[in-house]
Amino acid sequence: MIGRSGSRTLAPMAADPTDLPTPDDVRAAASRIAGTAHRTPVLTSRLTDSEIGASVLVKPENLQRTGSFKFRGAFHTLSRLSAEQRRAGVVAFSSGNHAQAVALAASVLDIPATIVMPTDAPAGKLAATQGYGAAVVGYDRYTEDREQIATTLSGERGMTLVPPFDHPDVIAGQGTAALELLEDAGPLDALFVCLGGGGLLSGSLLAAQALSPGAAVYGVEPEAGDDARQSLRAGRIVRIEQPRTIADGAATTALGTRTFPILRDHVTDVLTVTDDQLVDAMRTFATRMKILVEPTGALAMAGLRVAVAADPQRFAGARVGVVVSGGNVDLDRFTALVGG
Structure with a gap:
C-alpha cells in the first residue's frame, strides 16, 4: 500500500493495531x-x-x-509479496541479522534488496549482507534515523519496506x-x-x-x-x-x-x-x-x-x-x- 509520503510499507503503523498475528x-x-x-x-x-x-x-x-x-521472518514476509512488489524490490534497516536475512531471502526469491546498516556494523555481518547480493546504505546509529532513511528510499524508489520486527x-x-x-x-x-x-x-x-x-x-x-x-x-x-x-x-x-x-x-x-x-x-x-x-x-x-x-x-x-x-x-x- 502507498503511504502519505508515497512510500510503500507492508502495513500501516497504527497506534493500536488490529492486525496482530495469531x-x-x-x-x-x-x-x-x-x-x-x-x-x-x-x-x-x-x-x-x-x-x-x-x-x-x-x-x-x-x-x-x-x-x-531472522531468516524465518524475512523469508516468510518476502514470500507473501505480490509480483509487483517483488519486481520493485525491498528495503530494510538493520544492525546485521535482519539485514542478512532479508538479503538472502531476497536472493532466494529473486527480489532486489537494499539494506540500511550502521557504519559500525560488525564486519562479518556487513560482508555477508553484501555477499548475498544486497546493496548497502550506511548511516551513523547515534546521529541518524535508520527508519527514516529506509522510508525515504522506499518512497523514492517504490520499494517495499520490510521492518525488522513490527509486522504481522x-x-x-x-x-x-x-x-x-x-x-x-x-x-x-x-x-x-x-x-x-x-x-x-x-x-x-x-x-x-x-x-x-x-x-x-x-x-x-x-x-x-x-x-x-x-x-x-x-x-x-x-x-x-x-x-x-x-x-x-x-x-x-x-x-x-x-x-x-x-x-x-x-x-x-x-x-x-x-x-x-x-x-x-x-x-x-x-x-x-x-x-x-x-x-x-x-x-x-x-x-x-x-x-x-x-x-x-x-x-x-x-x-x-x-x-x-x-x-x-x-x-x-x-x-x-x-x-x-
Missing part, C-alpha cells in the same frame, strides 16, 4: 518456510541442567540460515523457532527468549499459546537498553536513547506498535542482564555445547542464569526452554570477549 498465523508461517529455513535441533547439557536445577532445552538459531532466527508476517515467521522447540521438546514450564524490538518474543508467546499455554515466558534484554521493561511498567511504549551494549542486535530504542500489545498481554516478565553476564553466557555455550553465540544470542541464557542466581529453587525440576537468537560475531571479537 497462533494460527505462526503455524501457517511454519508451513510456508518449511524446506527453506532450517529446522534447528534442540541441544542439552548435563552440566547446565545441574547448575540450573532444571532440564534446559536450547533452540540454537545460530545454526539457522544466515546465522540467526515478520512476527509470525519469527515465532516458528519456538513452535519447533515446543513440537520437538514438548510442553515447557518456562521459556526464555532474547528481546530487542520484540518480534522473536511476540512470536514465541503466540507459539506458547498454541502448544504450551501453561508456560511462563520471559523476555531478556540488555540492562543498558531496557525500553521493553520500562514500557511494560508504564503501560505504554517508552522510547529511550540509543543504548550502548555489546548486544548490538538488541540495541533498540523502542518496541513496535504490534509487539508491545502482545508482550503487554502475554509475557510473564522482562529481565535485564549486563554485558559481563552476556559474556559469561557466551562462554557457557562455547565450552558446554560447543557452539558460537553472539552477545545478543546469549541474552536468554544469561537471563535464566540471573533468575536462578537470585532464587536457586525458582525452576527446580522444571523443563525450561532457551532460544538462542544468533551466532553472527566476528571471531576476533568473540575471542576478545570470551578469552579474557
Whole structure:
C-alpha cells in the first residue's frame, strides 16, 4: 500500500493495531518456510541442567540460515509479496541479522534488496549482507534515523519496506523457532527468549499459546537498553536513547506498535542482564555445547542464569526452554570477549 509520503510499507503503523498475528498465523508461517529455513535441533547439557536445577532445552538459531532466527521472518514476509512488489524490490534497516536475512531471502526469491546498516556494523555481518547480493546504505546509529532513511528510499524508489520486527508476517515467521522447540521438546514450564524490538518474543508467546499455554515466558534484554521493561511498567511504549551494549542486535530504542500489545498481554516478565553476564553466557555455550553465540544470542541464557542466581529453587525440576537468537560475531571479537 502507498503511504502519505508515497512510500510503500507492508502495513500501516497504527497506534493500536488490529492486525496482530495469531497462533494460527505462526503455524501457517511454519508451513510456508518449511524446506527453506532450517529446522534447528534442540541441544542439552548435563552440566547446565545441574547448575540450573532444571532440564534446559536450547533452540540454537545460530545454526539457522544466515546465522540467526531472522531468516524465518524475512523469508516468510518476502514470500507473501505480490509480483509487483517483488519486481520493485525491498528495503530494510538493520544492525546485521535482519539485514542478512532479508538479503538472502531476497536472493532466494529473486527480489532486489537494499539494506540500511550502521557504519559500525560488525564486519562479518556487513560482508555477508553484501555477499548475498544486497546493496548497502550506511548511516551513523547515534546521529541518524535508520527508519527514516529506509522510508525515504522506499518512497523514492517504490520499494517495499520490510521492518525488522513490527509486522504481522515478520512476527509470525519469527515465532516458528519456538513452535519447533515446543513440537520437538514438548510442553515447557518456562521459556526464555532474547528481546530487542520484540518480534522473536511476540512470536514465541503466540507459539506458547498454541502448544504450551501453561508456560511462563520471559523476555531478556540488555540492562543498558531496557525500553521493553520500562514500557511494560508504564503501560505504554517508552522510547529511550540509543543504548550502548555489546548486544548490538538488541540495541533498540523502542518496541513496535504490534509487539508491545502482545508482550503487554502475554509475557510473564522482562529481565535485564549486563554485558559481563552476556559474556559469561557466551562462554557457557562455547565450552558446554560447543557452539558460537553472539552477545545478543546469549541474552536468554544469561537471563535464566540471573533468575536462578537470585532464587536457586525458582525452576527446580522444571523443563525450561532457551532460544538462542544468533551466532553472527566476528571471531576476533568473540575471542576478545570470551578469552579474557
